[in-house]
Amino acid sequence: MLKFIRKYQLILLAIGGSLLMVVFLFEPIINRIGAASTNKTVARMHGGTRKITMGERYRAAAERQVMSDIVPILFGDTRRGAVGMINLDDEFDHWLLLKIEAEEAGFIGEADEGRMWLTQELAQIMAFTEKQAELYRQLPYMPFVNQRMNDPQVQAEIAQRADELGTVIPARVRQQAAKSGIQENDVYEMFAHARGVSRLIRRHDQAARQSDSSVVRTVRTVFDSAIADYVVVPAGVLTDESLMPTDEQLAAHFERFRDFAPGEGDLGIGYKLPSRVKLGWITLYKTDVAAAIVPDRIEIRKRWSENRLKYPGEFDSERTRVEQDFINEQASELMLDIDRIVSGQLRNALRDTTRTGNYWNIPETWGGVTMESLSESIVTQLAEQRKITIPHPAITYRVDRWFTSSQIAALAGFGKAWWQVGPQRVPVSEITNLAKNLGGSRLIAIQERIPVVEPPATDDAGNRYYVVLFGSREMSPPDSWEEIREQLVADYRRLSAFEALVDQLPGLEQLAMDEGLEGVINWFPVPEGDEATEQPRPKLTRWVQISRNGQQPLDQVYQPDYSLNKKEFLDAVLTKAEALDPLAEFDSYDPSTSVLSVALPSEQSVVIVKVLAFRPATLENRYALRESDVRTLASREIAEAMGEDRNWPFTLDAMIKRHDYVLLDRGRDDDE
Secondary structure (H helix, E strand, O other): OOHHHHHHHHHHHHHHHOOOOOOOOHHHHHHHHHOOOHOOEEHHHHOOOOOEEHHHHHHHHHHHHHHHHHHOOEEEEEHEOOOOEEEEEEHHHHHHHHHHHHHHOOOOOHHHHHHHHHHHHHHHHHHHHHHHHHHHHHOHHHHHHHHHHOOOOHHHHHHHHHHHHHHHHHHHHHHHHHHHOOOOOHHHHHHHHHHHHHHHHHHOOOOOOOOOHHHHHHHHHHOOOEEEEEEEEEEEHHHHOOOOOOOHHHHHHHHHHOOOOOOOOOOOOOOOOOOEEEEEEEOOOOHHHOOOOOOOHHHHHHHHHHHHHHOOOOOHHHHHHHHHHHHHHHHHHHHHHHHHHHHHHHHHHHHOOOOOOEOOOOOOOOOOOOHHHHHHHHHHHHHHHHHOOOOEEEEEEEEEEEEEEHHHHHHOOOOEEEEEEEEEEEHHHHHHHHHHHHOOOOOOOOEEEEEEEEEEOOOOOOEEEEEEEEEEEEOOOOHHHHHHHHHHHHHHHHHHHHHHHHHHHHHHHHHHHHHHHHHHHHOOOOOOOOHHHHOOOEEEEEEEEEEEEEEOOOOOOOOOOOOOOHHHHHHHHHHHHOOOOOOOOOOOHHHHHHEEEEEEEEEEEEEEEEEEEEEOOOOHHHHOOOHHHHHHHHHHHHHHHHHHOOOOOOOHHHHHHHHOOEEEEEOOOOOO
16 A cells, blocks of 8 residues: 555655745746846856756746745755755755756656646655654654554555645645746646656666675565663763863863764764854844834824725724834835845945955955944934934844854844745854855855845844854864863763773673673662762663664563664674574573673663564565565665765755856856
8 A cells, every 4th residue: 555655765754754935936036137137147057058047047946935835845955954855955056957957867747747746646745744743743753653654544544635635736736826927837847847856866766776685685684683671771870970080181081082073983972063153243123113103193094094994993993003004014114224224335335345256355354344333324324314213223242152053043032033035034043054164155145244234134023133244163173172171071971981881791791691681770779869860770671673774662661762773783682683593482592692782882871682582584574575675775775885975966066066067157148
């Protein structure tokens, strides 16, 4: 049932794990950039033999948005870790290049094919991911979710929901077509393009072919399993809070791990900090602007009399509401006027300055405009031009420390603001990834000392924020270990405890053989007083089915510790089990042959395991292995062979290089 589940297994699992976008209209594109500008050549590819116009680039962004509004899981955004069926690295060029390559390879069909794909396969995938997300919210363990997804009743619910979506989706298409000023057939053509791109990517993913011996290894990897009990002993059980390392020891510990990010390396310890910035901003409160507006009684009565459907009551009863609506409208208009004032001041300050790409060539000491001068210009020019007086906008400097993205997001007010760029909201907290020295962005040009005013940042209350970057640092360790002394002390203590725990492994293993896993737990004293709630304890888990693919609970009372799903642990357990007799009675093995211990440095813990049974793969498992399963495993082999970088041929950078795609500094007329 639901063959598409097997066909898209890897994609669905990735989307499901990540599920836990303001239409970009087509006609406004032309209105916004001008009909003539749409034919400007803005890029070339294939050695300059193919031109890309401004209209094509903007249409690519619009297509993506229209399709995303209909099928939210279709596109992912690699910059934010959002996974979709087709993962993109930017707003314009990535989708454009994928579409062109799929078209050149002959993978794109007609609009009818897009209609069928949308209302059938995509409807089924949407139903699948909806149910997957629902189950994950109930119990956030993917093995439990995957087990439930195979339940016949759940699959029947998925099929029913897919049928419902198949009838609902055409209505969504009509709505999006009407909003975008295009025909329904145009929308279906977009989905035909998306299906062609999906085919292109899938052809690469499934290029590997497995030999008979490889299939046998695959069967064993999937179906060989051991049933086991285990005790996880965290290093915290031996942590000595009275241990006070010397400055020399802390400095040496810092040097040992300074070049690792947290979670990297064999021990999982690292002190690289994320990219970070120093910044400031001007805050223009909409309430301050609104408070300066005095409604004219004649204008208010005129509005009331001309909008009786909206204000059906008598004037005296509706007056407050009419005045508030008038003030809100005027405040919004004034905010736009202020945006123009700020932009004008910045343009005047940069009028004799050259640019390279999106960035201005300014000296490090440039001060052509400051937050103070902008704040003053807002007040004076608003008073001169509109005869309205407002308080000086607030100025905030945060140059006392470095801020990571999460720390900016946690700031009250400002941290929740965003830049609106075309169809996309870009949180101000992303400045740590968008700034010139931190990777840069084609969406917003952010460089030190130049206020970001086009566009200004805003928040849900309509306030404006004009942001200025004062410093940036890439991902790097702190300048001195003393900045993170407390963390170093805690890590040093925990690592010392882990090393002591590893030294005790032979004894703990023997204890498990003599007294069982309960003996291992009882060997560690039960803490008393305040320590009883703070100090971790060894944890016993029973009846877990372990394969090289992970763990599954056989008893709902005991949930596996999924942090153990690491190759070293799974391989150690299966290697031990493979030496045991699969025909022996359950839990009848001699402890000397069925007990093992595994140290997990990345988790700072050790595990004592007792294998209860070995269940090898059978001939039935081989025959039950479907062709789609083999293709899925072949795709996985390709991904593993590519390694962490993946050298993925469909990243934006790879496609730019392959197609010799070059953006021109200035658009050129099409006939040049």
